[in-house]
Amino acid sequence: MIAKNAIETGVNWFHSKNWKVYKFQKEMWQAFFDLPNGLLNAPTGSGKTFALWIPAAMNAHAARSQKKRLKVIWLTPLKALANDIKLALEEFSYDNKLGLNIAIRTGETSAAERKKITDAAPDALIITPESLHLMLSQKNAPNYFSNLQCVIVDEWHELLGTKRGVQVELALSKLRAWSDVELKTWGISATVGNMDEALATLTGPSQKGQIIRANIQKKINIKSVIPKKIENYPWAGHLGIRLMKEVMDIVKQNNTTLLFTNTRSQTEIWYQGIMDKYPEMIGIMAMHHGSIDNDIRRWVEDALNAGKLKLVICTSSLDLGVDFRPVDMVIQVGSPKGVSRFFQRAGRSGHGPGETSQMRFVPTHALELMEAAALRSAIDDDLYEPRKPLTNCIDVLVQYLVTLAVGDGFFPDEVYHEVQSTHCYKELTIEQWQWCLTFITTGGESLSQYEEFSKVEILNGVYKVNRQRTAMRHRLSMGTIVGDPSLKVRFLTGGYVGTVEESLISRLNAGDVFWFAGQALEFVRIKDLTVIVKKGRNKKGIVPRWGGGRIPLSSQLSRLLRQKFELAAQGTYESVEMKRLRPLLDLQARLSIIPDSQTLLIEKTQTKEGYHVFVFPFEGRAVHEVLAGVVAFRMAQSQPITFSISMNDYGFELLSDQEIPIEDALEQDLFTVKDIFFDITSSINQSEMARRRFRDIATISGLVFQGHPGQPVRGKHLQMNSGIIYKALADYDPDNLLLKQAEEEVLSLQLEQERFLESMGRINQQKIKLIRTTQPTPFSFPILVDGMRERISSESLSERIAKMQVNME
Template sequence: MTREQLYNIAEEWFSQQGWTPFKFQKDTWRAFLQGKHGLLNAPTGSGKTYALWFPIVLNYIKNNPDYQTQHKKGLKAIWITPLRALSQEILQSAERVSKDLGTNFTVGIRSGDTSNKERVQQKKNMPDLLITTPESLQLLLASKGYDKMFKNCSAIVVDEWHELLGTKRGVQMELALSRLRTVSKNIRIWGISATIGNLEQAREVLLGTNEEIQGNSVLIKAKLNKKITVKSIIPKTMETFPWRGHLGLHLLEEVIPIINASKTTLLFTNTRSQCEIWFQKILHLHPEYAGEIAMHHGSINKETRLWVEQAIRNESLKAVVCTSSLDLGVDFAPVETVIQIGGPKGVARFLQRAGRSGHRPGEESVIYFLPTHAMELIEASALQRAVKEQVVEDRLPYLNSYDVLVQYLTTLAVSDGFFPDEIYNEISETFCFQAISKEQWQWLLNFNVLGSQSLQTYDEYKKVEIEADGRFKVNSRAVAMRHRFQIGTIVGDANLIVKYQKGGYIGSIEEFFISKLTQGDVFTFAGRNLEFIRIKDMQVHVRNSSKKTNKVPSWMGGRMSFSAQMSELLREELYAANIPTAKLSKEMKALETIFERQKLESMVPGPDEFLIETFKTRDGYHHIFYPFEGRFVHEAMGSLLAYRISLLSPVTFSIAFNDYGFELLSDQEIDMQQVLDNNLFSADFLLDDLQKSLNATEMARRKFRDIAVISGMVFTGYPDKGIKMKHLQSSSQLLFDVFRDYEADNLLFQQAFTETFEHQLEEGRLRLALERIEDQNVVWKDCEKPTPFSFPIITDRLREKLSSEKLADRIKKMTAKLMKK
């Protein structure tokens, strides 16, 4: 069959559905059938799944003319999805196409939710098309005879590649692809990505550095003019002294008419705890929504999540309060309206969420922005501009993630074993390990066999044996079993299962929250008030309670920071407020009273100005700095400046920060002029000063826990008998101390410091911020009292000490006092 005849099959199918294929879909079919690899850049809901399922099926038809009568069994294509929630959608599209084209293809899903019985069945008889996650793919590589399973695989598609890029799951994927390229001789590698700033690099990371593969690849962009409308919900009365305390709940009644006017509304919150609070509050104030409103986040059990997704599809729910668990994939057309509660901290995330509404090609997406405090209206204005100018963030890939490589080598050793030279050639063609030296490689092999120099006397670290033929192999059944349980790179805080005392699974919660509860405490979770009874076998036993409570679980993932692009847009919006001729957005106009008050008490900085404010309250001497760079950069910069100031005169600070600025609070006054004269913002000696200021060793120690778990040095326990987080912590701390004292050149020990600086402290961004400030004119304002800009930062510090009721009371008094003056 000629290529043209194959294209006709696809186009005919489209016309039977009453559709016309887009240019990007046809381009992808063409490139795939020409044997090319590639990256497809297309928004959610544009038909990207059909862009790649079709050529996979058409390619099979081309190579098997009698496909309708003689079906060849075995795995033909793999579809990787980072989120289990997406699997169902992809399965439906795949089954529809293969059934309509008469191919007799079977389609299977394999993820953490797949039952054991189904897995065993799949092992015996692999489906033609397998939809799976990066972790489940690694588990397949850990099974004996995997090379025969993958031998005739013609394609692997990595969906939502932008989500994996810049994470260790992305590195895991790079390594798996390096193996599949060798095992499956005719495999074509394709990625699907939403828009990111560095698409070319994204393709390079996906395909590796092999020139032949890169040379035979394409980047296809879907040029669909998607109209996105951003509508801000502007408070009728503007607080002059804004704070973050009420999570936007004071605007709840503004949301009700929007929900009522739409068939289905998604309300996106940034954190799971905010999601729980909003859900409770809407039901409390509007009991008429009972049964019509639901909640969706990653810690709620799978059955409930699937029920919610299905209910959105068949329009039986009026509204869903959710987190990023619904950012991706989950394909439902009927969502009319999206509301973003609080700043999303990044342009890409905001666009992704906007795209959930009008989730069909050519339809307009409408997203409402609800600020949780007045200053977030600046973010709303910046996002409006980002949408107009199509500004999107880069996703920066990881380099030299040795912990992931150690895990991967053990995976290969668990299955059929591996020959080091062959695997070295493969991994050195991945983007992540393109610069790995022979010495580093040898060190990693020794580590897998001997457990590193300083641990040679302990047998438990010697996992891999070298066979007579030079093959590296795991022969211990116990080691293999423990390794399979621990495959993966997502290391959160230990998750505990929450269930009723009499059975009935509710969801999972992080240990650090539960560890603060005592028996009889009531907390809100999954939309219910639950009384804590006890922890037994890594399970939290609870019962329903009618008591009111203000305890809502918080998750470690709740700390999001501005992206570099978002920070820049925000600064530009803010500077415009100072230019009399600037055309201001309605959001910025709504903030005029705050800007007026800010100018009265202090100033609004312009493009070439950097603002520092000082004032005294009963809490002490406040020194506030405004880089507008996001909380991660501010955390590092705050510690750095505190350290540098303490070198001039002995002084102790407490540090508070948000996305706009940071505060150094002390019990004694600082001579700010002396500080400024001493080149405080210099980027010289940055790494050295950061090491000393931040107790970087402590941060690296925490980072090392994840590295120890991923590399398999620390075992997290069997599914029902998990190891408590404090034991994990102490085991990894012990190893950290051993390496620090006896083996400082240990690659995994050094990796902990590299990751601390590059990823947690964003040292590169911090350096750029300092260089920018050095070029600006530093304006120090000695104020009489807190200013509107400083108020959210001060109140954030109080939050740590006070319960939410006491905090609200205290802030009311503070605001009244400031307004009176």
């Protein structure tokens, strides 16, 4: 009866709004009542929010006569989305006189509002994973959540494969245990390459579920901004900003444009460049990235919604969900590195159901035009990257156990079975579980003499935190987002600007100018972990660089790119981009070859820099970094030789001051997978990488404390403290599970071990073509320049490259 009423109400309400009711929405309204769990797969702007909210709201309304308890949780990965979601949910509730009380709880919710939510539960609560875990740690939490009917996880694809996603899995396992009714779990997800696995991770391996697919083909009009002259010798980083005039022509033809860059530094550079050349954009142009103050970002979002801005230059901080209807054009500068990211960004324009998204691709060097062709093919054929879920995250698990202990406490046998019901911990052994219990009660073998690590006490079989100081510090440290060491930036006269990394500030002297948040700022001093600045008179200054700027090409995009080069090798130039690249590719074929999918190209040449070997697996930067290290290590075993290593997404370079015996190395099976793990660990400083990785693990697991509000521990002190613990554990407790996790994360996440092994398998199936060239080729030149960039200042580099290009033409 409720299902029939929900469907009728939904259809009538859509008609009253002059909206089209899609088939998937009706399917979803029915499935909500027929099935306990599932995943709604729908593109941005298709009406997916109401597809799940309408049945959840009608179900909650039907139960209002029961106890006044929380009935629906709407879990969102971004607190910035919360207000827009609340407006949408309230609109349906108000129009249909349901009388539902809808509240928000995020890290920005005031203490008074948090108390109100705790004292009198709303009917529906919009919440982030971190805030939900905080609520799990409250006294009487089992009773608070006992009437919960449904949890809706929005943007599940963004949480999948992250430790925040693992937090969600654990929270769901506990909410299912506490609920007096069968808890419904539904996710909303964009398309990923492993939808079935995404569903199983959300519901848990033992739960059944169904995927409801929208089957709406989102129309995307993709065009590349092709430079009038394509250089035969392209190099990364210089072309994008040179296309500013073409970009601004597009901006002028549209009402509102989002211009996406891949890094915060590029955002600052583009903003500064446009402001200098197009002063008329001042006041109608803004910038949005994760290091800018929340209040400024919120103002930008509000101005976007109100149609007051003509251009916003942004990073992934605007990738997700907020519905900016005025946006009618999206520009992507540089390779988005993945199909899903490109599709998500394209969907920010033409956001409404049935509308066409407009996307323009601006290459930062000529070869990226080939990626544009690959992206178009991928979207036409619905080829998206999988998001692999994480397994056995011990740091998240021990944090979660202390969270439960801070509340009413827990019985270990009960929680072990709940934890094992999740995808992440389905293979958690009883020995690993006992280790976790020992860790939270004593700190483990090597830390048991320090009282601060003995957080949880056992009383009558219940594991509980009894010390108020321990509980307070834990609540302040909860979460899995561990930021890079950063400092707040504030004006001398007052006013918060955002955050920059410590490494930048450590290089500045008083009076130095740097560009941040679109302003020239003069460094005054550091006080109480805050960078004090004033407006700079000198308009020239450095642009901050943040960590994580170089994202590798996804495996899906790498494969598609290889396919496009194979077409070129066969003489097939099917797209506009490939046709424009033909002169460059013809030159590559004359000087060397264009490899097909069965060929691994290796080029050998000599320049004033020294002796070069270039290898082109087209597997992405992360794989090339490891492979270059392994190749260099293996070659150095046969004779003393020193290399400089450079790489990009297409290949890597070995540079030496002596002849590189690549022919001998190939005869000795250079790319064999035999002893590969030994060679990997020998060729990279894995222990140092693991030590740095351990800093995040130590923070999440509670081994180090990040500080009180307004008094954060400095990044270098965090690194030092975690480094001391890492060394102590490595020396005295080498089997510590957190140490093992750090080593495994280096291999699986940082070095992409699984993808690397797949690449090695593919390389071993290929025939190797070694070509000695008289000069660098269009393929090798960008890698050559990347290596020079590390050794030469940017102005000298441009002059040097210009001379090289003239000599090679």
